[in-house]
Amino acid sequence: MKPHDLHTHTTYSDGKNPVVDHIRGAEAAGLSYLAITDHCFNPSAAEWITQMRDDIRAVKTHVTVFAGIEAQIRDASGATTVPQQETEKLDIILVDIGGMTEGVFRNPPASKQMAIKNAVTAYVNVSADPLVDIVAHPFNLGRTPSGIASTDITDADVRTVARAFAANGMIFEIMNSSWWWFPDEDIASFTKRYADIVRIAAEENVRLSKGSDAHAVCGVGMLSWVDRVIAMAGVEKAIIDPSMFVRNA
Numbered sequence: 001m002k003p004h005d006l007h008t009h010t011t012y013s014d015g016k017n018p019v020v021d022h023i024r025g026a027e028a029a030g031l032s033y034l035a036i037t038d039h040c041f042n043p044s045a046a047e048w049i050t051q052m053r054d055d056i057r058a059v060k061t062h063v064t065v066f067a068g069i070e071a072q073i074r075d076a077s078g079a080t081t082v083p084q085q086e087t088e089k090l091d092i093i094l095v096d097i098g099g100m101t102e103g104v105f106r107n108p109p110a111s112k113q114m115a116i117k118n119a120v121t122a123y124v125n126v127s128a129d130p131l132v133d134i135v136a137h138p139f140n141l142g143r144t145p146s147g148i149a150s151t152d153i154t155d156a157d158v159r160t161v162a163r164a165f166a167a168n169g170m171i172f173e174i175m176n177s178s179w180w181w182f183p184d185e186d187i188a189s190f191t192k193r194y195a196d197i198v199r200i201a202a203e204e205n206v207r208l209s210k211g212s213d214a215h216a217v218c219g220v221g222m223l224s225w226v227d228r229v230i231a232m233a234g235v236e237k238a239i240i241d242p243s244m245f246v247r248n249a
């Protein structure tokens with residue numbers, strides 16, 4: 001298994017350090033593959049992607065570095081903020097549910113069950129988008145206004161999403177700080193619940209990636225919680241080979 005971190009943020013969005021620092025950090029962490037995946041919330045102002053890609057290509061390194069973005073899912077339809085005109089320049093595209101997502105974080109419904117249903121529908125629909133490679137930290141729903149707990153997400157919800165991911169080849173990211181989204185939950189209990197979620201996904205033949213979601217160079221390659229979850233879930237075989245993203249180099 002070639003060590004990888006396919007989710008990091010630099011000064012091209014809200015990260016603290018430039019691309020070159022992330023690449024040195026990846027070398028120091030012993031990674032074979034790194035992705036720079038800065039946030040893209042506005043697809044009509046995405047010219048920075050060209051410069052980011054050029055910055056990446058200009059650094060001499062033995063690490064394979066992918067130019068990427070993390071776009072956001074807009075609503076349950078699965079529409080995203082991926083800039084269609086820039087995708088040729090990108091090796092890897094992540095999407096997440098976040099502050100812009102209608103019916104989950106924005107204009108949340110009265111019931112948390114409905115918010116979960118909207119999220120599940122959004123994941124199912126976005127999995128059919130051929131531009132998207134990876135869903136970042138699936139089920140990061142704990143800081144939504146509806147007050148969702150990890151145990152409110154049912155195994156049936158997970159299986160519904162997992163079947164759609166498997167059918168469409170969508171990759172499920174295990175993100176190192178997924179627990180952060182559930183501030184009221186005990187870490188040990190949450191870790192066990194998230195390992196269950198990941199195990200169900202792998203049972204449905206979903207492939208998994210690893211990401212730190214580092215917003216500073218000190219977090220690049222920080223995957224200790226991810227590796228705990230993988231070991232607890234017994235899903236080593238479901239981890240992707242990141243060389244699948246070597247296409248625009």
Ligand SMILES: [Zn+2]
Pocket residue numbers: 007009070136213
């Ligand atoms: Zn991120």
